[in-house]
Amino acid sequence: MNLAYKRSLSSTVIQITIYGFLAFWALVVVFPMIWVLVSSFKTDQEIFFSPWTPPAKLMWDNFARAWGKANMGRYLFNTLTVNLPAIFFTLLFSAMAGYVLARYTFPGNRLIFYAFLGGMLFPVMLALVPLFFLLQSLKIIDSHFGLILVYIAYSLPFTVFFMTGFFKTLPTELLEAAIIDGANHYQLFFQIVIPLAQNGLVSMGIFNFLGMWNQYILPLVLLTSSAKYVLSQGLAFLAHQQRYQSDWSGLFAAITIVMLPTLIVYIIFQNQIQRGLTVGALKG
């Protein structure tokens, strides 16, 4: 047995170990999701008595019940009603503030920048009680409008911090050329700066979208009537009810409805989304 053979044998063993472990973890990650997906097409009896076999017949009715009777359709609509404007204005306000903080010198510039930076140190839990009473006295408690304002405000610290850093790296020459051509400040910002900032805005858009999609504590405290619930809150509410009603197939269909959209979007835009989600840790 020569040395080269020994070495190739040990490297084969290493290869098998590596693939074995990676495949095992892939199974651990994917299996629960597939189990829910498959179960969401079963009847309650099949879920109860034969957890390991595929459904005899695809029960699309589970999805109809989850969407209609269990209100998942409404919750999805509510979520988009809140998240889309919240993201749009988060990006707009953060880009405006970040641009000014990066490009203009004025007294108080550093103070404002560090005030935004400091906001990242505080846990939302600390603000919860006063926030509830503030929204109550402003008469925007239990309203999507109030939740939108709160989402924007809590997305600002990191987004402003990120956009300020981003605008600092933009080349000055292009902006100076535009000013010489007679562009005013607003034309400069909306026609030159924003298009140049596209990559940064996309990363921040993804980061904030998934953050808001995940958000649970804020809607739980600020939206009290069930007709206004957002998706995460609605699913938790439904799961709680199902403990006493046992419409498992409907619940599994509801989980699938919440799980699949972001998963599909992720599979299409994986690189941007991995970058957008980890940007918080890489920059901070």
Place this chain on the structure above:
Amino acid sequence: MYKHKYRVIIPFLAPAVILYLVFVIYPYGRSMYNSLTSWKGVSANQPFVGLANYVRMINDEFFWNALKHNLGYLIFIPIVTISLSLFLAFMINQRIRFSKLFRVTFFFPQVISIISVGVLWSYIYHPTVGILTSLGKALRMEPFFQLFGFEGIPVWMGDPRTVRYAIAAVVIWQAAGFYMVLFLAAMEAIPQSFYEAAIIDGANRWHQFWHVTLPLLWDTMQTALVFAGLGAFDMFAITRVMVISGSSTGRPADVLATYLYEQAFEASRFGYATAIAVALFVLMLTLSVFTMRVTRREAVEY
């Protein structure tokens, strides 16, 4: 270069600054004051009680119960998550086939919302329909669990002995892919020539990992530790959703965040709840500063 610059500065800053002052700065400041009152939320006046809420907290066994659970998570979750994700990243970085596929798959749990993750797993742990129980029965695992004093397959979410491990496992399951992507990004930035030099010196894969990769990942490791540690102090969404959808026991799963939510919005003890929130904040801040200090070393430049 810029004429009339305040005509830009003021309107551009105003929306962000106003929203931030009203909805972020004001509530945080207000909390510090509220924690010194015995406010119940109904009356307009907030009786000032000084440090009474904090005294009550120190004597509250449920506060310590919740804090103890947070500290348990703080030790357990970061160590397991970071070792696992580092291991996964290292293996994927071995220029193997399908590395892209593994990388994409391991990140899946990160893009589904924490609430669907929580509901999904509370059904995996479910004593009658859950696959974990039927898997345990199929593999005849009962005697194994009896060794540990269980009567059969544990009722994962219903048993005070297992409920926190069950929740921690879900957090690790979800977070491993996230930290793996962080570590992979850092590993890919290490110049190939470092490894070539190590191989010439006779280093095998493990030596390369311990003496080249790991020292150069230190900054990322620090970030990961702070993130995972802060996560262990939060745990609100996952604990709450898993308890309401699958557990018969509340207190054994309590963490500070769920306990303060309960005190505020279910028991209307707003002053007391805010004092717990202040304690939580101080703990999180201490943890961040401590982790940064302890892990600070000479940065390795390359």
